[in-house]
Amino acid sequence: MKTKLALLFPLFLGAVIISATTNTPTTSNYMEVSPSEDMELTSEEAFDKMMDVLTHQRCVNCHPSDNIPKQGDDSHPHYFGIERGEENLGYQATNCATCHQAENNPYSGVPGAPEWSLAPHTMRWEGLSRIEIAESMMDPERNGGRTPEETLHHLTEHELVLWAWKPGVDANGQSQELPPVSKEDYIAAVKKWFEAGHVIPTE
Amino acid sequence: MNITFHINGSSQTVAIADENTPLLWVVRDLLNLKGTKFGCGKAACGACTLHVDGEAVRSCSYAIKFAEGKHVTTIEGLGTKESPHPVQQAWIAEIVPQCGYCQPGFMMATAALLEKIPNPTDEDIDRNIINVCRCATYYRMRKAIHRAAELNAANVEPESENS
Numbered sequence: 001m002k003t004k005l006a007l008l009f010p011l012f013l014g015a016v017i018i019s020a021t022t023n024t025p026t027t028s029n030y031m032e033v034s035p036s037e038d039m040e041l042t043s044e045e046a047f048d049k050m051m052d053v054l055t056h057q058r059c060v061n062c063h064p065s066d067n068i069p070k071q072g073d074d075s076h077p078h079y080f081g082i083e084r085g086e087e088n089l090g091y092q093a094t095n096c097a098t099c100h101q102a103e104n105n106p107y108s109g110v111p112g113a114p115e116w117s118l119a120p121h122t123m124r125w126e127g128l129s130r131i132e133i134a135e136s137m138m139d140p141e142r143n144g145g146r147t148p149e150e151t152l153h154h155l156t157e158h159e160l161v162l163w164a165w166k167p168g169v170d171a172n173g174q175s176q177e178l179p180p181v182s183k184e185d186y187i188a189a190v191k192k193w194f195e196a197g198h199v200i201p202t203e
Numbered sequence: 204m205n206i207t208f209h210i211n212g213s214s215q216t217v218a219i220a221d222e223n224t225p226l227l228w229v230v231r232d233l234l235n236l237k238g239t240k241f242g243c244g245k246a247a248c249g250a251c252t253l254h255v256d257g258e259a260v261r262s263c264s265y266a267i268k269f270a271e272g273k274h275v276t277t278i279e280g281l282g283t284k285e286s287p288h289p290v291q292q293a294w295i296a297e298i299v300p301q302c303g304y305c306q307p308g309f310m311m312a313t314a315a316l317l318e319k320i321p322n323p324t325d326e327d328i329d330r331n332i333i334n335v336c337r338c339a340t341y342y343r344m345r346k347a348i349h350r351a352a353e354l355n356a357a358n359v360e361p362e363s364e365n366s
Contacts, residue, residue, distance in 0.1 A: 081330070082333075091331045092320055092327075092331060093312065093320070093331040094330070094333055097260075098246075098258070098260055099246040101265060101269055102269070105225075105264045105266060106223060107224075108225070108244060109245060110245070110261075171247070
């Protein structure tokens with residue numbers, strides 16, 4: 001009996017090895033997904049992730065509820081008495097472009113991006129709740145007449161908005177805080193929320 | 204890389220290794236125009252103010268690459284000793300400077316202001332002239348700005364009634 005078992009065992013082992021080899025999954029057996037799509041967000045989760053960014057100071061500093069731009073991670077009023085002016089670009093001879101160019105300036109620490117300006121007063125977000133910001137953002141009366149598609153484009157492709165993830169350094173050479181969500185995850189969340197019908201949660 | 208621009212009416216090409224080099228450094232150290240001053244280096248004090256295509260700009264925070272093809276004016280190009288700009292005339296008449304270090308920036312900011320607002324109110328001045336003067340010559344500067352506006356107006360030919 002023992003002899004029979006000793007003879008059968010190598011055969012059994014061989015069968016197991018062959019079976020394991022032929023049934024081992026290869027990479028082609030899996031569907032490849034990008035890191036930002038690996039979690040299927042619900043509309044509510046996508047909304048929350050989007051709002052984690054839109055309520056961050058990198059966004060709200062330029063959506064003030066008064067006429068004064070805010071600066072820095074502490075959102076202090078813009079130095080030098082700078083205000084909105086008539087065109088959201090400051091005053092006639094001293095305006096945004098007096099100091100801010102189309103890129104961050106690594107020497108002075110002055111931030112910059114194309115179309116650097118304050119959001120119009122109708123787009124004021126400072127002090128609003130997430131839901132109130134979303135209502136404002138989707139209201140053509142307040143969002144500059146944008147359609148949902150145009151709002152989606154502004155949120156995900158406008159260079160001035162995406163500057164939030166490359167804010168450069170401050171006047172002391174210190175890195176400025178980034179939004180709490182990566183750019184890729186933020187864009188995926190915004191797209192998900194719009195695809196799901198851009199439903200604003202109730203209070 | 205080479206950057207070509209116009210400065211005080213002349214075409215100028217500079218060879219520069221770092222395209223982000225501040226325009227101020229090029230003006231002072233390469234072109235030897237020392238009238239424009241380095242103050243804070245953070246676009247805050249305004250001592251480095253000059254004009255790019257007629258707009259007041261803080262040159263310490265203006266990368267030289269953005270000057271390509273543009274017209275730059277420094278205090279040396281604002282007027283001449285023989286024919287000073289109305290702002291320079293007013294500055295002399297009101298004996299504005301004390302130490303004088305910040306004054307070129309103030310004069311360039313004022314010249315830009317008068318192009319936009321020929322007869323500025325005190326509020327216009329407060330909003331647009333935000334440079335810093337450690338000698339606190341602000342009171343005399345305000346008088347000089349109003350005087351420069353008057354000189355500018357006097358230099359403008361009055362329109363004929365029949366035109």
